[in-house]
Amino acid sequence: MPIPVETFFLAPDAGGTLQxxxxxxxxxxxxxxRLRAGDKLPSSRRLADHLGVSRITVTLxxxxxxxxxxxxxxxxxxxxxxxxxxxxxxxxxxxxxxxxAVDWSARIVGDFSGHGIVGRxxxxxxxxxxxxxxxxxxxxxxxxxxxxxxxxxLGRRDFDALTEDYYERDDPMLIEYVLRSLLPRRGxxxxxxxxxxxxxxxxxxxxxxxxxxxxGRQAVTENPCYTGLRSILGxxxxxxxxxxxxxxxxxxxxxPAGADVVFVTPSHQSPTNATMPVQRRLALLDRAGRDxxxxxxxxxxxxxxxxxxxxxxxKSLDAEGRVIYVxxxxxxxxxxxxxxxxxxxxxxxxxxxxxxxxxxxHPPGHVQRTVAYFLALGHYDxxxxxxxxxxxxxxxxxxxxxxxxxxxxxxxxxxxxSSFWMAAPEGVDSEDLAxxxxxxxxxxxxxxxxxxxxxxxxxxYRIAYSxxxxxxxxxxIARIAEAIGERADAAR
Amino acid sequence: MPIPVETFFLAPDAGGTLQxxxxxxxxxxxxxxRLRAGDKLPSSRRLADHLGVSRITVTLxxxxxxxxxxxxxxxxxxxxxxxxxxxxxxxxxxxxxxxxAVDWSARIVGDFSGHGIVGRxxxxxxxxxxxxxxxxxxxxxxxxxxxxxxxxxLGRRDFDALTEDYYERDDPMLIEYVLRSLLPRRGxxxxxxxxxxxxxxxxxxxxxxxxxxxxGRQAVTENPCYTGLRSILGxxxxxxxxxxxxxxxxxxxxxPAGADVVFVTPSHQSPTNATMPVQRRLALLDRAGRDxxxxxxxxxxxxxxxxxxxxxxxKSLDAEGRVIYVxxxxxxxxxxxxxxxxxxxxxxxxxxxxxxxxxxxHPPGHVQRTVAYFLALGHYDxxxxxxxxxxxxxxxxxxxxxxxxxxxxxxxxxxxxSSFWMAAPEGVDSEDLAxxxxxxxxxxxxxxxxxxxxxxxxxxYRIAYSxxxxxxxxxxIARIAEAIGERADAAR
Numbered sequence: 009m010p011i012p013v014e015t016f017f018l019a020p021d022a023g024g025t026l027q028x029x030x031x032x033x034x035x036x037x038x039x040x041x042r043l044r045a046g047d048k049l050p051s052s053r054r055l056a057d058h059l060g061v062s063r064i065t066v067t068l069x070x071x072x073x074x075x076x077x078x079x080x081x082x083x084x085x086x087x088x089x090x091x092x093x094x095x096x097x098x099x100x101x102x103x104x105x106x107x108x109a110v111d112w113s114a115r116i117v118g119d120f121s122g123h124g125i126v127g128r129x130x131x132x133x134x135x136x137x138x139x140x141x142x143x144x145x146x147x148x149x150x151x152x153x154x155x156x157x158x159x160x161x162l163g164r165r166d167f168d169a170l171t172e173d174y175y176e177r178d179d180p181m182l183i184e185y186v187l188r189s190l191l192p193r194r195g196x197x198x199x200x201x202x203x204x205x206x207x208x209x210x211x212x213x214x215x216x217x218x219x220x221x222x223x224g225r226q227a228v229t230e231n232p233c234y235t236g237l238r239s240i241l242g243x244x245x246x247x248x249x250x251x252x253x254x255x256x257x258x259x260x261x262x263x264p265a266g267a268d269v270v271f272v273t274p275s276h277q278s279p280t281n282a283t284m285p286v287q288r289r290l291a292l293l294d295r296a297g298r299d300x301x302x303x304x305x306x307x308x309x310x311x312x313x314x315x316x317x318x319x320x321x322x323k324s325l326d327a328e329g330r331v332i333y334v335x336x337x338x339x340x341x342x343x344x345x346x347x348x349x350x351x352x353x354x355x356x357x358x359x360x361x362x363x364x365x366x367x368x369x370h371p372p373g374h375v376q377r378t379v380a381y382f383l384a385l386g387h388y389d390x391x392x393x394x395x396x397x398x399x400x401x402x403x404x405x406x407x408x409x410x411x412x413x414x415x416x417x418x419x420x421x422x423x424x425x426s427s428f429w430m431a432a433p434e435g436v437d438s439e440d441l442a443x444x445x446x447x448x449x450x451x452x453x454x455x456x457x458x459x460x461x462x463x464x465x466x467x468x469y470r471i472a473y474s475x476x477x478x479x480x481x482x483x484x485i486a487r488i489a490e491a492i493g494e495r496a497d498a499a500r
Numbered sequence: 501m502p503i504p505v506e507t508f509f510l511a512p513d514a515g516g517t518l519q520x521x522x523x524x525x526x527x528x529x530x531x532x533x534r535l536r537a538g539d540k541l542p543s544s545r546r547l548a549d550h551l552g553v554s555r556i557t558v559t560l561x562x563x564x565x566x567x568x569x570x571x572x573x574x575x576x577x578x579x580x581x582x583x584x585x586x587x588x589x590x591x592x593x594x595x596x597x598x599x600x601a602v603d604w605s606a607r608i609v610g611d612f613s614g615h616g617i618v619g620r621x622x623x624x625x626x627x628x629x630x631x632x633x634x635x636x637x638x639x640x641x642x643x644x645x646x647x648x649x650x651x652x653x654l655g656r657r658d659f660d661a662l663t664e665d666y667y668e669r670d671d672p673m674l675i676e677y678v679l680r681s682l683l684p685r686r687g688x689x690x691x692x693x694x695x696x697x698x699x700x701x702x703x704x705x706x707x708x709x710x711x712x713x714x715x716g717r718q719a720v721t722e723n724p725c726y727t728g729l730r731s732i733l734g735x736x737x738x739x740x741x742x743x744x745x746x747x748x749x750x751x752x753x754x755x756p757a758g759a760d761v762v763f764v765t766p767s768h769q770s771p772t773n774a775t776m777p778v779q780r781r782l783a784l785l786d787r788a789g790r791d792x793x794x795x796x797x798x799x800x801x802x803x804x805x806x807x808x809x810x811x812x813x814x815k816s817l818d819a820e821g822r823v824i825y826v827x828x829x830x831x832x833x834x835x836x837x838x839x840x841x842x843x844x845x846x847x848x849x850x851x852x853x854x855x856x857x858x859x860x861x862h863p864p865g866h867v868q869r870t871v872a873y874f875l876a877l878g879h880y881d882x883x884x885x886x887x888x889x890x891x892x893x894x895x896x897x898x899x900x901x902x903x904x905x906x907x908x909x910x911x912x913x914x915x916x917x918s919s920f921w922m923a924a925p926e927g928v929d930s931e932d933l934a935x936x937x938x939x940x941x942x943x944x945x946x947x948x949x950x951x952x953x954x955x956x957x958x959x960x961y962r963i964a965y966s967x968x969x970x971x972x973x974x975x976x977i978a979r980i981a982e983a984i985g986e987r988a989d990a991a992r
Binding site (some may be wrong): 040108110164172210214300328330343370374 | 501504506507509511529532534536550599600601602604605607608609610612613614622625634635636638641643646647650651654656659660663664665666669679680681684685687689698699700702703706710711712713714717728731732735760789792794809810812816817820821822830834835836837838839845847848850851852853854855857858859860861862863864865866867878881
């Protein structure tokens with residue numbers, strides 16, 4: 009490609025003649041890999057004008073570089089980086105990018121990288137049996153209509169929505185559809201001032217922790233729980249207490265006295281898939297009123313209730329305005345869309361909105377408008393319907409394969425979802441199991457990372473069916489069973 | 501539109517017969533404005549199945565609602581919300597959205613909404629003379645190619661880039677083009693591990709403050725400075741000291757001893773447009789080395805150097821790895837794209853990346869890939885060229901109009917930019933001036949908000965030419981001069 013003339017600067021403190029400086033500047037770029045074989049240099053006239061030197065100086069430098077095989081001259085068409093130009097063997101450290109003289113460990117406030125998100129391998133799509141959670145299956149996505157909505161949102165009529173810096177506001181069209189179309193399905197009626205768009209559920213949970221938690225505050229999570237939440241809470245200075253869940257999710261009686269904020273996943277407990285019965289939801293709200301704590305309800309995957317209609321959200325039962333509701337498009341559309349929402353009392357939303365404004369202003373306008381069209385034109389509901397049917401089929405295949413292989417399901421998933429919470433026999437360490445299965449083309453998620461340190465189970469694991477083709481499921485499950493069998497035998 | 505059946509729930513604690521409950525549920529929705537005139541109700545069979553009640557119960561409830569003029573029955577086609585349905589006069593508080601029983605002021609940690617961003621009026625496009633800063637002009641944008649890049653990024657081949665949860669990573673294609681095409685223009689060579697994509701410059705600055713500042717740390721800003729930075733720093737617990745700039749930007753000697761982080765805008769000082777000379781840049785770096793502080797360089801608008809080539813960035817002169825460089829696509833593309841980047845030593849980037857992961861994971865994949873194509877296909881450079889030409893023309897018109905009207909330019913803008921920093925005569929308060937001009941169709945930005953409290957000037961203001969058509973400029977400037985004249989007369 010042609011190299012823009014703006015690429016080139018003469019360092020103010022460089023030594024040597026101008027011709028030498030120009031030569032060094034170009035050679036450096038080639039050695040560092042910034043300028044590559046076949047790239048076209050600016051004409052000597054353009055470069056001379058840009059650098060404020062005479063044209064003959066540039067011409068002589070180019071001639072020099074041709075002699076050194078850095079450049080090729082091609083008749084009248086100009087100078088190109090040579091296909092056989094010198095290279096520098098190790099270019100990890102580039103010129104102008106020195107080792108820092110700063111003691112960054114003393115400079116950095118807090119410990120952010122110590123709470124990493126445990127992800128799946130980057131190349132997960134290359135594994136034949138990826139039972140990994142939360143990624144989108146291209147075969148199920150409605151490309152055609154999504155593209156049309158995106159195009160429509162890119163039209164001239166939508167230029168403002170696309171380009172404008174909204175500061176603290178959101179796309180009014182998307183807010184309208186969230187209020188009118190999504191929230192009513194969860195039994196939630198809200199005013200526009202009670203809704204805030206976020207960059208996914210992760211961002212919503214983060215905003216809630218920042219607004220509500222700090223030194224001396226008591227946070228309560230489920231045990232096991234969503235790993236992203238634990239990493240966020242690890243970055244606050246609050247006390248965090250994990251309460252063991254049972255087959256109906258978080259037991260309200262187990263919430264300790266003095267709790268300030270309780271984080272729950274009533275629709276599908278993450279990761280065990282337990283659904284909290286309505287009576288327990290009411291008991292939790294009652295407890296919250298008596299002990300004056302606030303509840304953050306992560307309603308992820310409620311859209312995936314394809315076995316029974318989803319139970320009403322905690323928020324819909326919230327007579328006292330104590331629930332901060334978190335929803336997301338990551339599971340119903342795809343995670344890369346990075347769009348979710350908070351529904352909460354106005355006093356909370358006002359602060360969360362101001363914090364969001366300082367942190368990043370707002371989710372990109374084009375993404376907001378595209379989702380709004382996808383909802384408005386009815387594609388969202390049609391897409392969910394297709395997902396339901398596909399997941400229902402896959403779940404049948406999973407159930408059958410699990411039964412045939414004699415594996416043990418540990419968690420209930422009465423409403424659907426996209427995964428099973430499993431238990432290997434005692435004595436089988438699921439982290440070792442996962443490592444071994446990886447070499448056999450199978451990806452599973454070991455359970456330990458979901459638990460509070462020291463209060464974990466070694467034998468649990470999660471297998472999701474949202475990214476694996478149904479035809480692959482039986483063989484994948486059989487391989488899991490085989491590996492477990494070998495390990496259980498060895499443990500005896 | 502058809503109302504999805506999932507909209508409807510029977511509250512578990514509701515009183516009355518099932519038929520009454522169904523009736524109340526629908527009437528409530530209509531009164532609250534969630535169900536609107538012309539919306540189609542689910543068939544009685546569907547709703548009965550969904551609620552788990554008999555069909556006759558739903559039919560009787562519908563008949564009741566028709567009698568009350570909530571619904572219309574239209575032969576075989578079903579039931580619709582009546583065009584003349586009862587309404588509730590004041591629907592600010594909706595059912596299910598009670599006033600909160602929680603004392604949120606005691607719950608909320610810190611003060612986020614107290615540092616609001618001072619924006620322009622939401623309806624700024626309806627003013628004939630909008631000299632407001634930082635918004636995009638639809639007439640200058642390359643819609644056609646942007647749409648094509650967005651479409652290409654939505655293709656099936658790019659499905660992973662579009663949909664994938666990257667966790668802490670970025671789109672490798674965009675990183676490649678930032679490293680190869682953008683940074684070299686600023687004289688910066690960096691490795692991929694030294695670059696982090698952010699949601700605009702605002703987000704980059706925020707990440708830097710979070711990683712580097714806290715109680716006991718000393719931050720230094722320019723005075724006047726970018727308002728978004730002041731609002732971010734107001735949310736940290738660090739000391740913030742503002743240093744007055746002169747015609748060459750921040751004077752290095754004025755940085756107080758004990759500074760930890762110094763925030764500067766060397767390319768175009770925000771808002772005065774001063775460009776820091778290279779000698780002063782070197783002196784600032786020298787001072788940073790001696791006093792061991794870190795510099796955050798906000799290189800916003802460097803692309804708008806159309807009068808002279810941009811001076812080398814501070815980062816390109818940074819031999820000790822002390823500079824955290826912040827770039828953005830907000831000015832060169834449009835603010836709503838919400839995309840920027842940090843270039844810094846790896847130790848810093850690692851922490852900022854982990855923090856970004858916890859806060860929102862990553863900027864949406866589709867936006868990243870679209871910008872990557874826009875760069876890769878050469879549209880970005882062509883677009884910048886067009887912007888330069890248009891801004892150069894507008895600047896000539898501005899200069900001429902300012903001269904003709906006898907207004908005073910307070911800040912230099914030798915390299916270009918998109919605005920002028922102006923001074924009204926002493927005694928003219930630019931906030932009053934702005935209010936008055938607004939009633940005359942003219943939007944300007946009063947200068948006071950840019951200054952540290954108590955160290956402001958009352959008579960300065962900023963006028964930008966990025967969003968106003970050239971033909972409107974002379975009349976707009978004349979109106980400013982007229983209003984200033986009236987005020988100066990009155991002040992005498």
